[in-house]
Amino acid sequence: MKRYSMFAVAREAMRYHAGWERAWRSPEPKKRYKVIVVGAGGHGLATAYYLGKVHGITDVAVIEKGWLGGGNTGRNTTIIRSNYLQDPSAAIYEKARSLYEGLSQDLNYNVMFSPRGLLMLGQTEHEVRGYQRTVHANRLQGIATEWIGPERVKELVPILNIDGPRYPVLGALYQARGGTARHDAVAWGYARACSNMGMDIIQQCEVTGISQNAGKVTGITTSKGEIGCENLAIVVAGHSSVMAEMGGFRLPIESVALQAWVSEPIKPCMDVVVMANTVHGYMSQSDKGEMVIGGGTDGFNNYTQRGSWHHVEETTRALVETFPIISRLKMLRQWGGIVDMTGDRSPILSKTPVEGIFVNCGWGTGGFKAIPGSGFAMAELIARGHSPLAAEFNLDRFKEGRFIDESVAAGVAH
Amino acid sequence: MSNAVSALQGATYQGFVTVSEAGLIGMISIRGDLTSKPLLKALKTQGLSAPAPRQIVTSNDLTLAWMSPDELLLICDHSAAAQRAQTLTEALEKNHALVCNVSDARALFRITGSKADQVIMKLSPADIARLPMGEMRRTRLAQVAAAVWRSAPDEISLICFRSVATYVQGLLETSARPGSELFEAAPSSS
Amino acid sequence: MSTRLSKGGRLIDRAKRLNFTFNGKPMQGYEGDTLASALLGAGQVMVGRSFKYHRPRGIIASGVEEPNALVGLGRNARFEPDQRTTTTELFEGAETRSQNHWPSLEYDIGEINDSFYKFLPAGFYYKTFMAPQAAWKHLFEPIIRKSAGLGAVPKEADPDRYEQAYAHCDVLVVGGGVAGLAAALREGRAGKRVWLIEQSAHWGGRTPVDGGQIDGFEACDWIKATLQELETMENVTLRTRLMAAGQHDHGYVIGLESVGDTRPGADIPRHRLWRIRAGRTITATGAIERPLAFAGNDVPGVMLASAVRDYVVNWAVSPGDRTVIVTNNDDAYRTALALLDAGLSVPAIVDAREATHGALPQEVKARGVRVLEGRGVARVLGRKQVKGVEICAQAGEGGAIETIECDCVAMSGGWSPVVHLWSHCGGKLIWDAAQAMFRPDPARPPLGADGTAMVQVVGAANGDLSLAAAMGSAGLGACSSDEAPMMPVWQMPAGAPPALRFKSFLDFQNDVKVSDVQLAAREGYESVEHTKRYTTLGMATDQGKLSNINGLAVLSDALGQPIPATGTTTFRPPYTPISLGAIAGEAKGALFQPLRRTPVQSWHEAQNAHWEPVGQWRRPYCYPQTGESHREAVNREITNTRANVGLLDASTLGKIVVKGPDAGRFLDMLYTNMMSTLPVGKCRYGLMCNENGFLMDDGVVARLSEDSWLCHTTSGGADHIHGWMEDWLQCEWWDWKVYTANLTEQFAQIAVVGPKARQLLEKLGGMDVSKETLPFMQWLEGSLGGFDARICRISFSGELSYEIAVPASQGLALWKKLVTEGKDLGVMPYGTEALHVMRAEKGFIMIGDETDGTVIPQDLGLNWAISKKKTDYLGKRAQQRPHMTDPNRWKLVGLETLDGSVIPDGSHAPADGYNANGQRNTQGRVTSTYYSPTIGKGIAMGLVLNGPDRMGEVIEFTGEGEAMIKARITDPVFFDKDGEKQNV
């Protein structure tokens, strides 16, 4: 693999960039792999990457129905944070966040991780207490967050109206090393690195069945034929239930639409990510200058990647009230994705009733930020049969009533 | 009760239509089997008959609205509501029914003028143009629940919860501001 | 240079001159102008800088597809960035500024990027800026962010008003061109309820410029007659300046109407967002002309051929004295005719096709224009303004055959139907090879609620580009078109070398060139979505209206596959950008969210209460007196209530009546304890859990009669609990005879609390509220001081306490009377914080503090409120699960700091060691923590591992920053453990 660098770009410039090689190969599937990962989104590719990098397992195929990174990886608002309340969540999201810090160098692909800081506004006494609880929890979890007062909030976000007539800003939960990254680049960077390790990324290949023998997985049927495997990882946010059905089991999952939208670009005016959960909206500014906006999910099952318009209105009015200057900006584009929501709104990284099948799903609205940590934990679970990061996120928790409920501290999670 | 006041005490706004809170109004919620004889009889003693689904009927000074398959709303004088509710409760004592005086839980507004429909068009997803006289539509008005019906030619009546009366008045005033008419004349319902 | 012609201009009114400025320079236009036509008319060719290379850019188009000519419009609070000049109507006093340059449009430092264009190909930033690690955030990203962005940032809150409206129709026709007019006419005559909407201020679409015959009439006459007939139809609504932004599921269309854009400051809404529910949408949205990709196709003065004739015919604007037309189709010859008719010069038509036999070329040739067949443009000369073009063989590599001087280039690469509304909800497209375009596939339409097609397409939007074909698809009788076939041209010349491809622009605003798309393909970004994201093709503010088809054709060529195999990117709403203000609508300021008001709210406001939002209510947190801090006010309120008497507005508490033969049985299922055995006249505290076993709500239940109960809920919980009850009654136990009514708002409820509470009530008179007649946990109805009251003797503070419910209409009067009558007794109102502290002093739990959706009653020492006798209640099964019966659950205790300080909110108690993920182990957390003025020190409640078994033990809690605080585990009841105060 040719390394990317400023010098490489300069060298190529002399010959009109005719010498660049493919970022990843486009192979035909082999007969059999040690591990097949279904789903070439961020989570699936990261799982494959850490299987190779940490555990030396490179006989891996990543199977993708459409194009890599084309699901929720390429549809989210790219927020990265780890200021979670519950220990298991904090552990995996912080693992992810810390891996993001060096990911560009690790992958030799600039994923533009931008630890620009993230604020969660406290706008009711109750919310303030919830975030203070998070700050104390984070302290013991080794995560750097702090509670800051309204003046500091205003300093960090001059365009914020902290004296809103309805919900004045009472302060914020601040994670200075939270931020954003370039979502497509995360998928592309992992794909390039996986391909470089000799793994096969097979796009435009739909899985139509899962083969088992005596309760153990043996392979999959795809639009490109039968492919055998020892282990199968299902990492297909949105379509997890459909894949589980092929495996003969059910998941505590419902698929719903989540929307996001961007304004037309303007010059930089907001350096941090702001989440306002009392009014249900969050916003950051992309490097291109667009204000990137998201809100809550639809409440009904939906596989169309189209959400309901009224959520766009609810979130927009929340943000116009919070950031009055955006009123005269224009919405440029809105889109939707399908997110899978679990019974406690926390993810599932787990073995399944079928030996050799592992499932990684249920990230709901917050999957992007977890990608490196999720892939790291999933790889460990597959390679070693156990991962401390994944342990609490197993399927058994629903039977036992052992919820990992993040909503106790904040309204919406992203 | 001389101490009694309505939510907005008759606040009025003159825009391209007139919006006013109607002051104290009596309202009684009646839940029960709307086809049962005792209930029909109890209504009859008040000079009323059960309306068909979604209908709202007025006779003498009483208005009776169908709210749901097991609920009616009787609109009457505020001063008489408590007594009427008591009478109905007693009449239905031996039956499974629930009669409640809800006069003070609600606010009533009247929107008057030839463009009254346009105010509702700005706030409710209901197809107001196709709402006939004699029918009540329970719907959403911006962010709160409301019920609307045509109480007279060029007049729409609207009920909402008392606690949000100020919000609803604000919505109606904003929507009725001169210069923001949607049409010169009402759009056709055909 | 462009200029205003002395004659013509069908849309402008020369009698009405309008003044405006561009970068501070005064200019004039006419009513009917767009900003773009006015700028051109005033001779302003260069109007902006591109996003990446900061190249000089001019106006390319005359409609919504314009990528370059965006300006900042207005000033101060009414400043709006990224305003598209081609669709903005000119108004008197308009202030406009060009964007994306420093220090000025003419001299832009950022232009240096253009010199380094070779070093800045698509995606260069993915390959660079990686070392050192911290440099991205601190060095590279800030530079990139500053040089990107586009418009300036508005600085002030928007003073304008926006509104929304709903419309309903059988048929929504989008587009007021001839196809749309014809469709509306047909549907209108058929008696349908029709809405016909047009995004611009004018009817007729392109036809008035392009001309032609319809049904034997001159097109303009036909348009006029059709409009007249439509206007007479009662069932047809016509509306201009209303753009259909998005087609959503089940026939829902979002439209944006420009109402007050040209009258800033007028007391009318600026925009109106329409939500149109249509049985069917007919989209007659026309087509958009495609540019041609040749080197320098972005130099100011290069325009779409259709735009050139629009400016000439509609606004009497000459884009240049000498216009070279570059085309691959017959339609562009209309531009030559328009220019010639206006007395302007057309030095040559460069046609990529080898031969031109159509009627239009013949007509143009007959008027003496040179037509160069099989030719292309090798490159455009000039930088800030076109100076000429080098002509080459289209089939060759760009060797110049001749140079033609000109100041305008009109290009046409064919047309792309506007299929956005068809595609938004999943309508599929097919490739039309003859016209080189994607058009709607009638076999795969978007489906509505009933599973049938909800969108139809007519006219050019359907690929019926010529007037004749359009009228055919609109049902007005087709006739054959006499235009010769176009020839797809994706790069001009076909064999252009890298040097030309690096200057052949596809996406003008984002500076994406042919070479960028080819690079993406080479690097494996093969999916059209990959290419788009890697190169940013089609991601500018025009959303690829000009660039998408050209880009994917180049991509297909690079991949060696047919265009349909490449496919298109997904069309997403909105069609053109819509203001966030309009999306927010009226919901700002006081109307942002409903604010629920209790009957006593106005009194609290008059006292300058400090507020606490509770759901949509806003309750007094405390009532600070002059010079008092909030904390001092709270302490005073508590002390006074415990010493004298306090008043609390408890109207927000939920009050739900449950009645019927099965009501007792029903409540026994809902509450963890028994409610069926509660005697009439008595009250009982109850807990409700959800089916996961978690404590959800609590409150006092009063039994009103043999078959009716009054259930009090928390303030935030009333609607939810009422809905919860109805859910079970309607969907699970529908054969049970129970009715419920949510009477929360029917009553004002006032808590009269404190040792002198009884005295105060006795002053009002009318009811015997003595200990004997009204003991603790009982209720009574009667006339209290002339008010129709129901009094519950319940206490959340540990004091002698009466909660008085009166009809809401009397609530304010009662409150005022209590205040007046209580003066001598030292009555004072108290707010929610005093309420919270007092209940904590008594060890009472608060839903939302001690509970958080993961706590079960057993954790809170509330086993006494869980019936052992009942075989079932909601949540019981869940509470049998292993995690719920785990002896190591954290349980409620009181906490007393050793130094008397207040433990911070949310504090945690660490335990020894670390878990497998390196996190510090924990053994508890604080759930409520306050300074207690009654006890004179900090008190808290918390959930602690095996807490009730560790009374007296001292453990550490996290303090502010790095500090730790020592606290002793105690009983949670800090005050009056035996209840002597409340039972008097």
Added chain:
Amino acid sequence: MLTLTCPCCGVTAEETEFAPGGEAHPKRFGPDSSDADFEGYLFARANPKGVHFERWRHAYGCGKWFLAARCTATLEVFGTYPAQTTAPPADVIKKIKTKRPEWEGYK
């Protein structure tokens, strides 16, 4: 943005006047049930990409709960019916079968 017809009051209204309530026909399991049954009752969801039966409440209207048969892939609504039933009515099943012959049926 869906439209639904409430079978209880007959009003056809848009999604915002209703509140969604998850999968239809849940079978409640109480204190005597097995772990698996109880877990299934609380958490296992059909979540098909296709025909789905679900609960809705006419929250801004008559307040009644009702059930709907709807396709989660196309959003087509096959029918709505009152909540007081443990399985979809025959006419709704028949309508779906007619429109979707490949549908494998309820449960």
